[in-house]
Amino acid sequence: MRFAVLLPLALIAFTGCTPHDRSPDEIRERTARATSTAARDAKAAAQGVVEGLKQQRTININRASADDLKSLPGIDDDAARRIINHRPYTDSDDLVKRHVISRAEYDRIAGKIEAR
Template sequence: MKRLIITTISLLALCGCNQNTKTPDQIRQDAQNATSQASKVAAVATEDAKAAVQGVQDGLNLGHPVNINSASRDDLAALPGMDARMAGRIVDGRPYTSTSDLVGRHIVTGTEYDKISSRITAN
């Protein structure tokens, strides 16, 4: 029994002298660094996912022009560069005789119009 105790104490002492052993502060710093890296990776993944969703929406909208005189706010907001506020302005400005009325009546800017012009109609 005495020999087991001495062996155990000797092993613990050797483990304590191991230069690979990290202090609690070093472990905390390593965890902080790993968390920071994981956060950055998650942010990039989130942006990639948003871009993928937008690509799917864009792909779905390519074959079906959105009629600015009858489309819902949600359908308009799904257009590239559009948001709910801009879609509301389009709905509130109805009816339109042509899609260019959006710029002519200052509903959207020329830059905003350029993003959606190929995907809208005013039937």
């Protein structure tokens, strides 16, 4: 008796799980969409990595050009020129000790500079 009840229920469950017949064109279209999405996501991830690496790059204040120094937050033409004119530095904190830039300016760029 149980078998007679379970068999029809099992058949109904299995028919709901059978894959639908898809045409080759539909399969190609879905594959193309998935590939396009994956390529776009991979490109966005790669761009994020590049941006992250750019932000982590430190600038050597003993060797950097004026343009490199001006890429730092709050460093303008005059500050870049002062940094270059007071070289060499033994430590990045020398910028404040020698009164080349203010403590507030230094605090904005401290993690982005080094003196080697």
